[in-house]
Amino acid sequence: MLNKTLTMAVAIGVSVGAGSSAWSSALDDVMKKRGLTQKDLLAAAKTYTPTGGRDEYLAFSSGGQSGQVIVYGVPSMRILKYIGVFTPEPWQGYGFDDESKAVLAQGNINGKEIKFGDTHHPAFSETNGEYNGKFLFINDKANPRIAVIDLHDFETKQIVVNPHFNNEHGGAFVTPNTDYILEAAQYPAPYENEFVPLEQFNDRYRGGVTYWSFDKEKGRIDPSQSFTVEMPPYSQDLSDAGKFVSDGWSFTNSFCSERYVGGIEKGRPPYEAGCSQKDTDFLHVVNWKKAAELFKAGKGKPVNGMDVLSMDTMVENKAMFLIPEPKSPHGIDVSPDGKYMIVSGKLDSHAYVYSFDKMMTAHDAEKYEAHDPYGIPIVSLKDALHKQVAVGLGPLHTQYDSKPCTVFTSIYVDSQVTKWNYCTGKVLDKLSIHYNIGHLVAMEGDSASPDGKYLISLNKLAIDRFNPVGPLHPQNHQLIDISGDKMELLYDMPLPLGEPHYVVAIKADKLKPAIRYKSGWNSRTDTRSKFKARAGREKTVRTCDGDNCTVEVFGTVIRSHITPETIEAEVGDKVIVHLTNLERAEDETHGFAINGTNVNLSIEPGKTASATFIADIEGVFPYYCTEFCSALHLEMEGYLLVKPKGYKDVEGKIVDGTTYSKTDYDKQVGTNHATQDVIDSVVKFITERNYTDFAPVKELVDDAVAQLGFASKWQKDSEASAKSGDYQNATLQAGQWWQYQVKAADIGLRAKTYLEEHGAVVVK
């Protein structure tokens, strides 16, 4: 009872003092009604982002088995985009237009279309260890692949298939200048695509790390310059690349270095028991610069078309060694200055801080405590360790703060975040989260200069945190304020689709995404599309090679019609539709779907997108714009007519359902002149003001001028028809003239509102 009273007292939190107002009292009321504490209101103020506001950071999250990348803003925690990567997604036309199908087809395995991915660890491209905002890389655990996403347009441009591994978890990690993208195997398997019995696990199953070479000019991975470093069957896990002092080295941890093979169905203890029996696993330390030299010197052996550097070669060249690490670890994180590596294991309550200097001293002196069964030298823990710090039950992943020596470690079993000092080993703070945290991410936390400010706890369970939505729950990302000495929980964000594993966050102003493409653009190859069309130059071509005929459409879309409005084919024809979006206005995307065909395009301003299908059934198939693009959006329609083979058109004329007279024409023209008056008044408002000082308004004005140009064209046509006494067409053409006026007025009103809201002043 006492507790309840106290809570109420806290809830009525806003001080109603001198000078306070109706506002203050309204705020009190809302807090009381919604049961908000002072702490809650402070968190609300730290995260709430008013209309038009911008987030300081953008977080890029893996989507897990949804096969996508999820983009959200920090601190508002509003999800801005799901980017299709390994899984087709129709809203963005991904895997539906021919151009993106070609990207997905790069990810086919043994000729088989793979319909999903299990994305885990995204990584930004870097320059000198700093995120440069150009590209994002992401892996697929289920079918080892890496995808390249261009941050210029947030589209997936490339997928490469790992030729050696049948599973991976530890991708993607980049070297400090994005020379290589690292992808580590997880569950060991033979490199060759052949059956090898489990009895030969130790001898024939292998792990490894693939170093994918990135062509920074082309913005694409170059498999011909990439190689794999062979490793023992230890279930390699996550990696990180060294930087500054440790540049040229990479670090990959592992679990199940017991090399246990389960078989619970045969009475053997399961993998979980056998893979967590030893106290330590192995951190793999690789000199990737040396490995790259060895590869270039031809020391690799091609397997499935890509070179493998054997363990023997690596060891002979002193390019790889091992260090014991706490068992079943998850994550290896190099300090911003490159001097320390932090590893923690879910089954050891300590975080281990390794010193790069120490491990190199031992390695250089060849001071090894032993060699593993594959002849790889082992530097002892004692010779590499800087500190061992008790951080909690189930430590998992560490992120670096902007403050010196300060880190945050996720604690799985305790469901906590521990803040600690890796120089002194002192624990500074602990914060409880809900529930069972996996990774965590700090702002620019994997870069050479972490920003601090916010930390996000990527919780793997949501349980009772949100309104229930059935047996399958959302995930929960909790935002934490780390600007002060004590961590403060700010916000719970449900993830409505996908099961994120890891997130990277970049300062938003490092990104400069395009809002339109050059006209007639193939966005997947980043070249002008050879299928582009210009306004007035649209065409449909039917060609036959014997009985095999192809109907190819070079069309356009613009508010509010598709050209052509009729596509004619015969049963069995291959139909290829290329559509170019003629819009230059921001956010004027058009879609295109044809009934019964699986044709579904998303065509952003400037883009040319294509769809190919067989018109296999006779009939009448409506098509339309799927994006609500304008007031007359529903009228953005047309028909695919699939005629019987060899059908002879019957002479006939379309009978208009409604006929128009001079009266109708005059009425429409009257409306148009009245509309023009409205437009003129808006134009006057805008041009009297300093509208050229406002970039968005300048763009709107350009768009409105274009629409008025179209209006003018139809006005001329309509006047010509009227002059010839053809009031049917004159009326319809005047209608189209008016349609363009309405679009211009719509845009003009938006510009006027913008000027009013942004303090434009009268200049003439």
Add this chain to the structure above:
Amino acid sequence: MLNKTLTMAVAIGVSVGAGSSAWSSALDDVMKKRGLTQKDLLAAAKTYTPTGGRDEYLAFSSGGQSGQVIVYGVPSMRILKYIGVFTPEPWQGYGFDDESKAVLAQGNINGKEIKFGDTHHPAFSETNGEYNGKFLFINDKANPRIAVIDLHDFETKQIVVNPHFNNEHGGAFVTPNTDYILEAAQYPAPYENEFVPLEQFNDRYRGGVTYWSFDKEKGRIDPSQSFTVEMPPYSQDLSDAGKFVSDGWSFTNSFCSERYVGGIEKGRPPYEAGCSQKDTDFLHVVNWKKAAELFKAGKGKPVNGMDVLSMDTMVENKAMFLIPEPKSPHGIDVSPDGKYMIVSGKLDSHAYVYSFDKMMTAHDAEKYEAHDPYGIPIVSLKDALHKQVAVGLGPLHTQYDSKPCTVFTSIYVDSQVTKWNYCTGKVLDKLSIHYNIGHLVAMEGDSASPDGKYLISLNKLAIDRFNPVGPLHPQNHQLIDISGDKMELLYDMPLPLGEPHYVVAIKADKLKPAIRYKSGWNSRTDTRSKFKARAGREKTVRTCDGDNCTVEVFGTVIRSHITPETIEAEVGDKVIVHLTNLERAEDETHGFAINGTNVNLSIEPGKTASATFIADIEGVFPYYCTEFCSALHLEMEGYLLVKPKGYKDVEGKIVDGTTYSKTDYDKQVGTNHATQDVIDSVVKFITERNYTDFAPVKELVDDAVAQLGFASKWQKDSEASAKSGDYQNATLQAGQWWQYQVKAADIGLRAKTYLEEHGAVVVK
């Protein structure tokens, strides 16, 4: 300059009066730093939902061409779930497990798999015009279909294909007791699947409305009891069902009653001009109860296996008439008491309020102003109209408030919401939104008793509202507080995936979603799966019919292993894997993916899910749990071994990579006893308190007890092995004993935290 100063003054908004604290000053600092006004902070307080908080309403949004339904909370505007409906989605295993593939296959058209949908208008099941929280229905515009989603588990259970239409937009709408779900055609086409030239548009192309019969007992649509009402080729649009006085009638509006056929590629003005030329289109008024009687009396004519009631039959039976409506309308909305119908047209600045009483008086008296070209009688606007109200440029859709006679209309061109009184015709308030609003939704706004409180403006463009994320923008849903006289904008929510058209919102406490299934459940058919397995009863069966062999796995998943851990097949075998999730704990979903096979399951607690594939390639294919379910999640692994045809197993034994001695065993047992001490202390903490008063804790305790039971089983095994001197197995078994202890400890700690946070008291 003055403006800027004023803004700053407003930004520093919290009154620091008597009794104010460090908190107040911290709040001032945050507001200043983030540029928040007093109004912003009030909006933040009205929407911010602290950890564990619940939303008052759940909104169900169509996803447009993403083919999904999006669920979000109001007022927090956090998205909770994307439900796979017409498009496969791997996170939820939708379209990947055999069970959900069967649902998607119901939506095949002419035998063709349709890989997306264009969802537009969701509708809740109703009882007496009130949402009953049982089902949600949603349409596909591109390929006319209706889906049934069960709100018990938020899964799609059924898809029906419209046999008459080739396009629709106006689905789904329900009658007040969910007897029928309405689906209206949009772009006219012949009912028969045959080519008909556009020259025969007026005679052979048709619109219509399908009335799908819903079997409330079974929770499924019954096509055999469903029928279509034939309508002219007028591009029917949205519908609404009457209620109370107007119960038994339905209302469907239309555009392009001009029956215009475009052809811009041939120099004809496009559809947008010809379809918007007349001042009015037609509201179709249908007596669906009469139509149902006619259908049952055999007055329909089967077309493609489902009955059509012809226009003649409908007119002869006085079951259908037309009323002029403002041109190019979008939405017809019946008032909560059923007495009025509001329609507005995007190209007419007025909203029209029709009186049901008036239109019925005219219809009953057969007072028609004319008949349309198809013989359908037309009641004059004058004889049906109650009010005509100037609401703004481009009015689109109306929602009802909880206050009498009060409505909100979305205004597309003006980008506003107009609040007005439909009894008096008075405009009450206007609010600007960003930008170009489509539909809007009020809480329970389509029900017989709207709740008021919140309105959501479903904006079709986001333009500059959010951080830029490339040419394809998110959509923007703006939350508006309508509890006071003036509307107040509260929140901008980006939609990261999909292009929502319409939303319905239900009081959250009407929903009682399950958190687990009965054990061994096929969630798509809602029956016990014949492929279920119980713990200890897992089996793998290989059967051959000549050369055709099938490997069928009846397995289980539980923290943290899959049974079996090895699946053996020969090249060419059909492999069928059925997995039952043995968990009863909330949110303990497991996933299952096999390399290279497209196998990807989401198995919620209790569910049995299946995957069928051909093992077409020889090799070693790891499988694993895709959901981060526990600390040892990464060890939840296994191998599919695909051997060459006729392969003879070589005699051999798995050689353990690591061997264990009595010392190892004793060490593990020591750890286990220490861990048991921790568990005992947690158990003591819990059982000393009134934990049975807390339902979530009771569930956690049940789960922990189950884990300890498993631990105990492995303890016995390990002690037996030790007794027999087999320290290799004894150690591994002791390891598994410890694994279960860790799981129990994890759960116990979660329960302890819950009790601490929820004020549990010591009772003994």
